[in-house]
Amino acid sequence: MAREYKLKPKQNAGTQSGIDYRAELNDQQYAAVTSRPGHALVIAGAGSGKTRALTYRVAYLLDQEVPAKSILLLTFTNKASREMLERVKELIPQDTSDLWGGTFHSICNRILRRHADELGFTRNFSILDTDDQKSLMKQLIASAKIETKNRRFPKPDVLLSIFSLSENTKTSIEDIIDANYPYFEEWLDEIILLKRNYTSKKLETNCMDFDDLLLLALKLLKQDEDLRQLYQRKFRYVLVDEYQDTNATQCELIDLFVGKKNSLMVVGDDAQSIYSWRGADMGNILTFHGRYPDACIYKIETNYRSRPEILELSNAAIKANVSQIPKELRASREKGSMIPAVIPLSDPRAQADFVTQRIQDLIDEGIEPNEIAVLYRAHYQSMEVQMELTSRDIPFQITSGLRFFEQAHIKDVSAFIRFVVNRRDEISFKRMAGMLPGIGPKSADNLWRAWVALPISKQEEPPLAFSEYLLEFKVPKKASAHWEQLCYTLDELVTRDGFQMPSEMILSITGGVYDDYMRESFDNFEQRKQDIQQLMQYARGYTDINEFLSQLSLMSTADGDPKANRKEEKNEDAVTLSSIHQAKGLEWKVVFLIWLADGMFPIKKIIETENNDQLEEERRLFYVALTRAKDELYLTYPTLNPRSYTGEILQTPSRFFDDFSQDLVEEWQVHSGW
DNA sequence: GTTCGTTGCCTTTTT
DNA sequence: GGCAACGAAC
Numbered sequence: 001m002a003r004e005y006k007l008k009p010k011q012n013a014g015t016q017s018g019i020d021y022r023a024e025l026n027d028q029q030y031a032a033v034t035s036r037p038g039h040a041l042v043i044a045g046a047g048s049g050k051t052r053a054l055t056y057r058v059a060y061l062l063d064q065e066v067p068a069k070s071i072l073l074l075t076f077t078n079k080a081s082r083e084m085l086e087r088v089k090e091l092i093p094q095d096t097s098d099l100w101g102g103t104f105h106s107i108c109n110r111i112l113r114r115h116a117d118e119l120g121f122t123r124n125f126s127i128l129d130t131d132d133q134k135s136l137m138k139q140l141i142a143s144a145k146i147e148t149k150n151r152r153f154p155k156p157d158v159l160l161s162i163f164s165l166s167e168n169t170k171t172s173i174e175d176i177i178d179a180n181y182p183y184f185e186e187w188l189d190e191i192i193l194l195k196r197n198y199t200s201k202k203l204e205t206n207c208m209d210f211d212d213l214l215l216l217a218l219k220l221l222k223q224d225e226d227l228r229q230l231y232q233r234k235f236r237y238v239l240v241d242e243y244q245d246t247n248a249t250q251c252e253l254i255d256l257f258v259g260k261k262n263s264l265m266v267v268g269d270d271a272q273s274i275y276s277w278r279g280a281d282m283g284n285i286l287t288f289h290g291r292y293p294d295a296c297i298y299k300i301e302t303n304y305r306s307r308p309e310i311l312e313l314s315n316a317a318i319k320a321n322v323s324q325i326p327k328e329l330r331a332s333r334e335k336g337s338m339i340p341a342v343i344p345l346s347d348p349r350a351q352a353d354f355v356t357q358r359i360q361d362l363i364d365e366g367i368e369p370n371e372i373a374v375l376y377r378a379h380y381q382s383m384e385v386q387m388e389l390t391s392r393d394i395p396f397q398i399t400s401g402l403r404f405f406e407q408a409h410i411k412d413v414s415a416f417i418r419f420v421v422n423r424r425d426e427i428s429f430k431r432m433a434g435m436l437p438g439i440g441p442k443s444a445d446n447l448w449r450a451w452v453a454l455p456i457s458k459q460e461e462p463p464l465a466f467s468e469y470l471l472e473f474k475v476p477k478k479a480s481a482h483w484e485q486l487c488y489t490l491d492e493l494v495t496r497d498g499f500q501m502p503s504e505m506i507l508s509i510t511g512g513v514y515d516d517y518m519r520e521s522f523d524n525f526e527q528r529k530q531d532i533q534q535l536m537q538y539a540r541g542y543t544d545i546n547e548f549l550s551q552l553s554l555m556s557t558a559d560g561d562p563k564a565n566r567k568e569e570k571n572e573d574a575v576t577l578s579s580i581h582q583a584k585g586l587e588w589k590v591v592f593l594i595w596l597a598d599g600m601f602p603i604k605k606i607i608e609t610e611n612n613d614q615l616e617e618e619r620r621l622f623y624v625a626l627t628r629a630k631d632e633l634y635l636t637y638p639t640l641n642p643r644s645y646t647g648e649i650l651q652t653p654s655r656f657f658d659d660f661s662q663d664l665v666e667e668w669q670v671h672s673g674w
Numbered sequence: 675g676t677t678c679g680t681t682g683c684c685t686t687t688t689t
Numbered sequence: 690g691g692c693a694a695c696g697a698a699c
Contacts, residue, residue: 076689104689106689130689210689213689275687277686278688377686377687379685379686379687439677441677442677443676443677555689579687581686581687581688582687582688605686621687
């Protein structure tokens, strides 16, 4: 396989001083899009530079002396907004620190931190992540004493997704169950009751979950007209990336920020809508014109990213979908030296072997490792490749399912901080207490009851010496020494006039109790200890404890965990392993898409539902994966899956292969050399 | 009555 | 490899 790769060193286009919006815009439309006043909707295909169009508009606005503080930039990850602003700075030397940019969640968090008291919360509210939600729900199910012996009651995470879907699509619980969970219909009353308990518990414990951040911000702005006008006057220009993945709440929030006077620009691609399970509604794009009749709608069908061979395949693959805005993407690049490869392998081991060996070859040919990605449908599918890369000493970075801050030991440490900051945070208190030997759920609950019985537990200010109260509590004998230690540790987290610095808090917690706990609970103690060091390092950048805690909850892996962000460890030359969802918006020269067996992608569950909408979403996901590649694309699947617990099973290639002509790909036969 | 260790079952995607 | 259910130990 002869290849001609003459790779130039990576350079950032457009870093020259002086700004010419047309300079690197191959398409006249861009200039029009970025500079036109009023509303705009850009429907554009993959790799057409949607994000670039947004970036240019920000630069343009700043160049027109629009103050940065009157721009609101909503993106899918915080990292995306950071990168866009960096790019703006390259284009135009203006200070963008006043600009509000980030995810819906982080923007709503900022607003709520200022005004949460209007909703019955305090500004120190805690943010519940999925894990916190689950343990809260588990408690609520237990205390509701539902008779589940004979009939199966939905598990906490199922309940939570019912609630979330109901909120995000503005559909009643009843209708959601009717449509998606008919087998739980008999539990309708209990489910509705739990929903009510869940909501009131969050208020009582001063906690918000991810949905609340959006919903409550929306509620706040709807109910308080002065506040609404304040923000409407502030954000004169609203820009939204990945518009196809907004849900009803986000859509309404945008419309509310824009009001009657402000200017809105959104970009999106219906073919890349992959979050409907989270309530995302493509309808938001389709109804855009109805809500903004004077908006200009642009369609960009030029792809600047991929070789024509890859694009042709992608076009063909997505054509099988019925519900879509038809687009025919044209490649602006020249033909490359290979057409996408399809590689059947005997089993997952062989697949991993092939992928890693090919990666090694590419690196030897001079491709930078960070220009290579391995993508898959589900995180667990990356196992074998991870092991193989490790054994061959090829550096890789993985966007795991668990975010850095979601790992148990990180959450343990922050539980202390969260409780001290928000004294009503039951979940954090119980997590903290439960770490002590001899204290399980029951004793933790008793301790919590003793705590809430004290009036001091409801007050916000001032910080107090926790030991004064907590030392009196009755704890199991086995735990008493540890309990004392814990109380004094809590005392160290506050100062006379406020909270200790975040990094100091972590130091106190590890020194006071957590090191001991970690040593006896985890076999990979050293590794976790290092993570905590990272956390402490990261905390140094923060003085405000609420800001630090918000960041922990709202930062996703895609935003880069602090590990990856540390300069000396920044893995410039690592291969990327990522789920397709997390690869959204990114691109690499070489992409491997693995586990393309029917039942693995599309996943079995969706095949079994025989729901065509879901299958189409799965196909869009496939499309997203294909269009990440710039130059080379490898599609692999194992024909045998020995790891299945039903024993070895034969696997057929993904049904997505049936959607395109086999001329568009070349099949590679891999023979084991020895 | 509660905690803690062991076995067996199942594995989507994320702010 | 993680979590629920179960049964043994405290």
